[in-house]
Amino acid sequence: AQSVTQLDSHVSVSEGTPVLLRCNYSSSYSPSLFWYVQHPNKGLQLLLKYTSAATLVKGINGFEAEFKKSETSFHLTKPSAHMSDAAEYFCVVSYTGRRALTFGSGTRLQVQP
Amino acid sequence: DTAVSQTPKYLVTQMGNDKSIKCEQNLGHDTMYWYKQDSKKFLKIMFSYNNKELIINETVPNRFSPKSPDKAHLNLHINSLELGDSAVYFCASSQDASSGELFFGEGSRLTVL
Numbered sequence: 631a632q633s634v635t636q637l638d639s640h641v642s643v644s645e646g647t648p649v650l651l652r653c654n655y656s657s658s659y660s661p662s663l664f665w666y667v668q669h670p671n672k673g674l675q676l677l678l679k680y681t682s683a684a685t686l687v688k689g690i691n692g693f694e695a696e697f698k699k700s701e702t703s704f705h706l707t708k709p710s711a712h713m714s715d716a717a718e719y720f721c722v723v724s725y726t727g728r729r730a731l732t733f734g735s736g737t738r739l740q741v742q743p
Numbered sequence: 744d745t746a747v748s749q750t751p752k753y754l755v756t757q758m759g760n761d762k763s764i765k766c767e768q769n770l771g772h773d774t775m776y777w778y779k780q781d782s783k784k785f786l787k788i789m790f791s792y793n794n795k796e797l798i799i800n801e802t803v804p805n806r807f808s809p810k811s812p813d814k815a816h817l818n819l820h821i822n823s824l825e826l827g828d829s830a831v832y833f834c835a836s837s838q839d840a841s842s843g844e845l846f847f848g849e850g851s852r853l854t855v856l
Binding site: 664 | 747783784785786787788791799801833835843844845846847848849850
């Protein structure tokens, strides 16, 4: 089955410290991978996407993610957390030939002052 | 101007009632979606339309009926509402059916009493 796993349901960091949100995917076919962010009571917004070009992908708000085929991972990072980064983050995978996206279960990022 | 707008934002109703949620996108996209997000933030695709044609119809009770009068609109009608239908329903759109870059509305929170 094609799936995506977010390894942490909840991550808490201090403002100014690095952020790491982990995501693994199943590797049946070459995937396209995405990270979406959902702020409280808002819709989801695309942060960044990987579609078989550069393995290190830069997104909005200082986030980036690295596609590692050998580890079937697509972890999201940011060097320095800001209070406004507090939100729910979703790792999403799309497989060639399958129209529906598969969403991970989400990671809630909390940023402490 | 809001890219993907859905109404109403909040909906509280009794079990057994029928209700509708409307969605409109002004992005000129060909494809529109309905997603359901449960209380644990899990997102599940319900339906997708491409140029008014239904292309994704996941395992959803037939009490749920989508309707796309034109490619800029996708409405969701729900008959005989049940307690388990309580959730946040998100409308989204994308350039085409193969794009993983979705633009989401802000959600419609349905509460069934």
